[in-house]
């Protein structure tokens with residue numbers, strides 16, 4: 385309101401003083417934190433709870449506002465319950481509640497920076513955590529890798545996580561949130577496992593993103609490729625020039641993170657396939673189908689009493705469980721009433737191989753060299769220069 389002349393007149397000196405103090409605060413804050421103001425301005429919205437019947441919120445010095453912006457007083461921890469068409473807390477009904485704190489808001493006992501926005505969606509309570517992008521990245525590093533890895537690998541992770549997040553944000557600008565907090569997008573568990581090395585990697589790469597042809601790339605990544613990274617066309621049907629797949633022997637130096645084995649009974653496999661919607665009855669045997677251009681299983685053939693069915697390797701992984709069949713690079717043995725699987729790699733295999741990146745950093749490559757290897761033809765740029 386200070387910008388209206390009639391109001392400005394009597395308050396002139398006071399306003400100038402307030403503006404000066406505000407300007408000094410804004411200018412000094414980024415310097416204290418080692419992050420530029422333009423980067424701090426970028427926020428991200430992550431869905432941290434979906435379709436819950438109740439949510440507990442706690443924290444020191446929490447500020448709460450309703451959907452109209454009205455400040456509310458509340459006793460913490462507060463349990464917010466789903467009620468018909470709204471949220472119920474301390475006997476009052478709301479459509480939306482915003483919680484914020486200078487340190488962290490605890491949602492279901494996990495701390496989050498920024499603010500937590502509770503609303504009703506998909507017949508349950510949805511919680512969206514909105515926070516500065518760079519703070520989100522600091523919290524994310526130890527969910528995806530370990531910040532004790534060589535710093536160039538941690539910096540590579542910070543850059544691809546930032547690139548991935550900004551790509552998603554631009555694609556879902558008008559959606560209620562930009563990303564999930566699971567492997568569907570990037571694993572994120574709040575600020576509980578932040579540490580100084582994760583913060584250092586984020587600060588030393590602040591604002592940097594990977595680009596191709598001037599645009600921000602879809603920076604897919606995975607845990608371990610098992611020898612060769614996958615082409616995006618083989619997983620999602622979309623061919624991208626920087627995601628055609630590269631050779632990667634580097635992750636093979638960490639066999640424990642790459643090789644996997646499991647045994648499942650035919651009955652259990654059939655149950656999981658049926659639960660995923662595949663019409664299989666009386667499963668007798670499973671055979672590998674053809675391999676794709678990157679040496680992964682294109683198809684899995686199910687021999688059953690109701691006929692033979694071929695499904696894609698990715699569909700098979702999804703039905704049985706991504707944590708059980710860790711990649712589509714596997715062989716299998718039919719034993720009596722059960723199948724033994726042994727494979728290499730963990731994840732879809734597209735883009736950067738995290739364990740390979742770790743080895744490349746140990747071999748002396750910097751984060752720029754690591755990224756240009758896994759995403760050929762890409763360039764590192766400041767996000768502020770491309771939008």
Ligand SMILES: [Zn+2]
Pocket residue numbers: 608609610611612613632633634635636737739740
């Ligand atoms: Zn690899």
